[in-house]
Amino acid sequence: MADKYIIQVTAGPDYDIDQHIVVPVNTPDPVKISSELIDIDLNVRVQNYQGLPRNSPTTSPYFSLEPHATNQDQYSIALRFTPKRPPPGSRTSTSTSTGSSATGSRTSSPSRQSSSSSRASSLSARLSRRNTDSKKSSVTKKPSDAGEPSGISGHDLQFGNDFDHPIRDRLPPGFGYAMNIVKWWIDPGLEGDAYADRPHLYGPALSSFNVVHVGKGGRADPEKGGLWFEEGGDEEWRQEVAGAPQGAKERKAWALKAPAKERWVWEYGRTYCADFFNPYLDFKELALRLPGFTLPVMKYWDGQSLSANTGDQNKQRRRSHALRYVLRNRSTADTYLIVVFTLYLREDIDEDGELKPEAREAIARERQAFMVGGEVEEKGEGEGGNDKEGEEARKKLEGLEIAKEKGEEKTGGDDDVD
Template structure:
């Protein structure tokens, strides 16, 4: 079924697709996005990519560079983020409790959630992002986590641009001043340790994303396979395309308190017949996507009752049994709306 579609990725500082621009996938040159809230330089990389714009490389040197080669990472959203100080504010930046990163949708998805969705979400929270929270059954579904614990890499500084590594490249830590600031508040220099540290309420109270300072962040994992539109978790595969309702997959960087949006990265599917030879989208298909109606995929007849949640969770536990997982870290109710 996946071969019937082209993927297109757009990005901007607004939910409005009219304000977004097409992202050149696996291109090392960062896409620059700016508004009154932030300046952003963005790279999006997708392994085995077959989408738009036409002629895009199907991979990036990023995926053959450690640690992404042995992690078998499938995609990356990496960007430099420089928040701007709003007029009339006397704060030095955005509190770690307030900067969120995650997914949201315009319309309900509860009627399209597949068998095993809650199991998948439990595995994600348990293994990938314990800080993730939200409501997938709401009229406007969302799953957000504090940016400080959600990003795989946080670099307190501009990081580097390396053509041989696929463009923007960030290591956990920072420049000299950034490292000094992190040490002062006890932020670990190891990525996994920082993600765990950032789940604690007192840690988020010490970290501030400072106005005028540039941070390099990278979000990646081996679990979401865009080549056949499937979520592949330990012991469990979820065929996303089968349950797609036409809405795009949207990653959002936002302020929990003000609701202001700093960055939107939108992954949208289009039927191949709705794409012109030059890679442009036919007007009617583009309008359908903007209204988040799209084309609803048909059920292929699999029996929903065949899903065995207990068996899947047990398989996930076996797959992860050799890895130390801290399930005692507490999250804070302020992390989500």
């Protein structure tokens, strides 16, 4: 089923995909994303990539280097970013500012949808802001020799996934057990609700990123696939100002504690580097491979369409699917970076790698339908848990828990997944 679709990666500072730029996957030159809140250099790498733009490299030297070769990592989102002090009196999303657009020369029609898609994207941004946690944590300040620079607190800067519309009708049997595996085995900091009207799973960026480097981290290295960062950087700042330990594993464990997130501040004007990678999401086979649990994603995504009028499902194949990674502010719901992995039907893409006009219109209508359609029948997290697949997932999870109690070593690395 995966061979029916082709993937494209786009990125921008907010949810409006019309303003995104196409990311040239597996190329060493970073793309630049800028808004009034942040400046970002971005590389996206995907192992066994067979997507757009056409003739993209299928891999990157990044995957042949350690620790990625041993981990068998399947993708990477690497970014170098400098948060900016927000304009006076402004605590609104970058999507509302007229100048917040991605900079760069690479554009492509699949990321340029019709005006109805633009309206849908605007609605998407408004809906996603409602995901803001009811518990507000204020921007904190840390003293320094230069005075009192402020920034984004370790509590507030989040990284994760969200959706514009309910996905509970398409979650497979055993999904709840799979999420327990993710939180137990991979990322204990994840919080959210996949069964909500606006599903989201966010974790503190401080504990979610596999690598955090304080400073610019050097130039993009073609022999390493572009942006390449080592844990560390300005160790004096990390240890004396933030109190963070040196190693990546130690920093991730430390960052799960509330005092750590209070002490660490992503300061305005200071540059940071981060890399998010893992071996769990296979973009070639479109499968999620967790320890003891494999989920063929398209088995549950394909053939599910939503009627804008009735909310009923039918068996018409959807023309596009999207997986969205979000760097955001928990307190203000400001977005800093949105990276979208979109799957298009191959039949909808022309020889030049562009969306056919009729497909573009159909996708815009489809997106609109999913965001303003009727009610979707709610399925609780435990529903389906007694069927064959759910029962099998439960047994595997119990086995992992027994291994943990015995103190056995994990397999599959120390990576995060969303």
